[in-house]
Amino acid sequence: MPLFNRFLLQPAEERLANLPLPCSVQLPGGQRIGAAQPRLRFIVRDGRAFMHLAQGAIGRLAEDYVEGRLEIEGRLRDLMLAVPALFGTDPTHESTNMLPHLLGRMQRSLWERSHHSRAKDAAQVQSHYDISDAFYALWLDPLRVYSCAYFQTPDMSLAQAQEAKLDHICKKLRLQPGERFIDIGAGWGGLLLWAAEHYGVHATGITLSQNQYTYVNQIIERKGLQSRVQMLLQDYRDIDESQPYDKVASVGMCEHVGRPNLPIYFAKIYRLLKPGGLVLNHGITAGGTDNPQLAGGMGDFIEKYIFPGGQLVHASVMLEAMARGKLEALDAECLRPHYAQTLWHWLDALEAREREAREVLGAHAEKILRAYRLYLAGSAMGFEQGWMSLFQILGSRPDSVVETRESSPAKLRAVQCDYPFNREYMYTRTDG
Template structure:
């Protein structure tokens, strides 16, 4: 019968789950390899006037007419319809050009050009935690050190960590966030970086705090992560800006691959108002190969990977204040910097710190913390009060 042929042909496209179709003549067709979560029961042939290229519309109208009944999990039906409706986008973004992986050597070189300037250099003008990202000032009088501790605690609170959970820290820097996560929340932390200088010091910090049983620091590229749905939570602070425009989808694909279903991801990144080319000077001298996406660009790509936005917070003015303090520290310690670098470098770095602080103040760039979940997570607290308690 033509109606059965039509339905069977289109149901092959609804291949994102496990269910059965029971036709009016007793034939049962099973979709998926696992135990069915629902059944569509067709009591009689669907009239041609109800048949549509959009199978969701066809079944909905048939259900309205009493021609179909549904038994089982409605949530699973909604999930399948959602995935089917977005399959053209999922195909576009979830199959990134794997050839981009050959750029790992270039990416590593770019990171080294900035973060491997030397631990002694960064120690001159960063705080004791050596946090090289936006601080969080609860009070205007907070020291840089206190504000960086505030930032780490504010970030970790958003993740709602539980003892025993597995946390991935992508771009762990010098390791302070990984250490505090293990100390305060009792989670198992894997921190990865491709900066050899950061890797060496982060390993030493973990050892000095006697946390080897809870914290593992790896010299590893995010592209080489092998764990499948292993981590409960992911945090990435100040790393997303370095993956490059061509690898945004690859980054999202890889993070989704290693995160458990319903897992939580805190993405902390600089973003811009409008898409465009990276500042040529910044690209050549400060962050070669970097790319600042727009907020709407990031949200769009995340949604294609079924990442659900839970909370977005702008820390723009916090970053301007952070940069002002970094610039002050740098300027007050030029005698120490001159032991390491020449005047051309000093002027370059001073310009970088000052110009970035200004850019945040005028709003041409922003800093967002995006709290997202892999798929819908219905186990989270109803409100975000836990972040501020």
């Protein structure tokens, strides 16, 4: 056995012994360590993978798996039971060592400034969303809603929960027939079309994905909605401000904006809104207050294989950015457990149609499928552990009109927006 393998053998055996289920490792020379009857079996093809296993470097191990340096035999759900113990520390905490901490912050600052130009944002969005429409159609719901669902009851199907989420957003925004509504980062058009068809709004959606732009416009034409719905291929920074909107939604978009640009992003939304209008921002947030990405290389894995340019911030940072954009936060709802359940649904659907996915993806199918299966399972586990979260934050552009009690005795004073300042309306059942 190579010297470095002998040096790493003891810490690797100790990690295996501390896992919550029986696991084993097969080394390149055929030697095995760990449980005699494992539920998970790691087959090391390259010494680097064994080093990463001994170190608990989860992101590096994931990369080893995608690149074929490591094989994993067993259920991904079992793997996700083992990951927190394998990692050994809380990945939402930054290093307390001062020098790496400062160097890391400097590197992130340079990265943040260079990764969110219009051209780079477009390229990064397209690298993820334009892999293949047919691939995403295999494991998303029929409306292709690629964001956290809303399980009003635990036994809801994914399709039912996604429709419930779309309706939940529309209710929060108090959409009314004839209002001007814009969905920033509209994806495959689920919310855009739901709002138009069920709430009678004049709806605009934007995306940087060529595939999504083409797909949604075909649906608009097929449904005969051209007079009330439009989909634009456009950067959020370039949205026309000359005709303000009554309501704005942003679902799964803020993760792509970048921390330094969040105040700019919300200031743009402020200018897009009519005074008194509402905005619903639905986005993934960091579980820790200070960490810019998950430690252990997990953030690096997502950056390389899944969402280049993506960045998470804590919900408190999101609220501060909204305030700096002159928006008033009205309501915040955490849907963290809902996203874990959504991701498990997606993984089950992808694994059930893996053969079709290979046909759709072609030459690069193996690497893409390995990356996406780990991404879906790992993200589900991350939401379960609280390493990441999901918040819907409802805000408004105040209209600065404070009515006196005498002029409007039946209304609350100082409302300044289209919001009743209680949650009852969100949960009231309506017919149709």
